[in-house]
Amino acid sequence: MLALLATMSDRPGHWRHGYELMKDTGVSSGTLYPLLMRMTEQGLLAAEWREPVQAGRPPRYAYRLTAAGISLARSVAESESVSSAEMVRI
Amino acid sequence: MIAILSRCVMALAIAGLGDRNREWGFAMQGEFEASIDDGRPLVFAFGCLLGAWRMRLADPDGRFALASFALAVGLILPLASVLAVGAIVGFPYLDFAQDNVVGILAVDGAPTTLLNDGNRAAASSLSMVVFLLAGTSVLIAWAILDRNWIRVAAVERLTVAATLTLLVFVVLLGFDETRMILPILGFVAQHLVVLMLMQWHWRLDRDAASSHRQD
Numbered sequence: 281m282l283a284l285l286a287t288m289s290d291r292p293g294h295w296r297h298g299y300e301l302m303k304d305t306g307v308s309s310g311t312l313y314p315l316l317m318r319m320t321e322q323g324l325l326a327a328e329w330r331e332p333v334q335a336g337r338p339p340r341y342a343y344r345l346t347a348a349g350i351s352l353a354r355s356v357a358e359s360e361s362v363s364s365a366e367m368v369r370i
Numbered sequence: 371m372i373a374i375l376s377r378c379v380m381a382l383a384i385a386g387l388g389d390r391n392r393e394w395g396f397a398m399q400g401e402f403e404a405s406i407d408d409g410r411p412l413v414f415a416f417g418c419l420l421g422a423w424r425m426r427l428a429d430p431d432g433r434f435a436l437a438s439f440a441l442a443v444g445l446i447l448p449l450a451s452v453l454a455v456g457a458i459v460g461f462p463y464l465d466f467a468q469d470n471v472v473g474i475l476a477v478d479g480a481p482t483t484l485l486n487d488g489n490r491a492a493a494s495s496l497s498m499v500v501f502l503l504a505g506t507s508v509l510i511a512w513a514i515l516d517r518n519w520i521r522v523a524a525v526e527r528l529t530v531a532a533t534l535t536l537l538v539f540v541v542l543l544g545f546d547e548t549r550m551i552l553p554i555l556g557f558v559a560q561h562l563v564v565l566m567l568m569q570w571h572w573r574l575d576r577d578a579a580s581s582h583r584q585d
Contacts, residue, residue: 298397299404299414309398309405309417314425317394327397340404341397 281315282356283307288325288345289353295330295342316343324349376402376411379419386422388432395422430577434570441563442511449556450507457500460493462540462549499536503529503553510560519568526561533557 283305288296296304302312319325323346330342345353380402384395398418405414426432456462506529513521537550 297404298401299408302401302414303408308420309401309414310419310421310424311417313394313398313418313421314428316397317391317425332400337403338396338400340400 281319284312284315284319285324285345285349285353285356288343289350289357292345292350292353295328295344297330297340297342301343319349322348324352372412373406376406376415379412379415383415383418383422386419386426388426388429388435390429390431391425430574434567434574437570438514438517438567441567442514445563446507446511446514446560449560450504450511453500453504453507453553453556456552457497457504460497461500462496462536462545496536496539499532499539500553502532503536506532507556507560510564514564514567517571519571522564522568526564529557529560 284301284307287301287304298309298312298316301316302309305312307315316325316327320327320343325343326346327341327343329339332339380399384392384399387395402411402414402418405411423436426436453461506525509525510522510529513519513525533550533553536553537547540550541547
């Protein structure tokens with residue numbers, strides 16, 4: 281989930297497809313879809329159908345972070361930077 | 371070949387998600403085309419299948435569906451197969467006192483039977499009843515997967531009637547009645563499975579209704 285949040289928060293308003301997310305995050309489809317479902321149910325992600333670019337292809341689902349998702353991604357990034365700064369100090 | 375196999379795996383994955391998550395199945399299907407373009411459809415499809423099964427196991431309704439499927443395919447359908455093979459080789463009038471199951475199935479020529487001039491006419495009817503029992507098991511498995519308990523009960527009544535008919539005729543015609551242990555035990559096992567699944571389904575419905583009321 282952290283990898284997905286980090287990847288999606290790079291361009292928070294940008295809609296992305298599942299396969300693109302799979303390649304960017306490096307997680308398998310079997311891990312990605314349960315995550316996408318859970319995050320959508322929790323209101324962290326918005327999902328909508330997109331018409332296919334090529335004729336004869338099925339429509340595709342696209343995802344982007346909601347306001348709640350963006351704020352969670354920011355707080356996770358902040359806490360990670362604080363903990364890495366502490367590690368450096370130690 | 372890989373594309374065909376991948377499509378079959380995807381179809382299984384989408385079916386495994388169940389009706390509640392059907393839309394997510396279509397979402398996976400949309401991305402599957404992208405995985406074909408990328409040259410990795412099989413990896414994507416197997417990932418989706420594993421994910422679908424994991425999601426089903428996390429969901430109480432999904433656990434019920436998987437358990438029903440496992441019991442129908444792993445217990446009831448093999449029972450139906452045993453009864454159908456039994457009917458083909460001559461159960462319940464086949465004489466297997468001096469032979470084992472492998473010997474009976476591999477028999478060359480006419481097998482030894484318990485039939486005589488007095489009861490030979492009943493043989494085909496008894497085989498039909500055993501075939502009927504095999505058929506009712508298939509119907510019960512189907513009705514369980516449909517969660518149609520009224521149909522399960524109706525077919526079970528038919529199974530009881532057929533089993534009792536078989537028992538009565540086996541006794542009246544002088545066959546060895548101990549061989550009726552197999553269909554009776556089969557029916558008892560099947561009935562216990564049905565009772566367990568019915569109670570489980572009833573509890574699921576009750577929990578779903580109470581959560582709706584709370585919403």
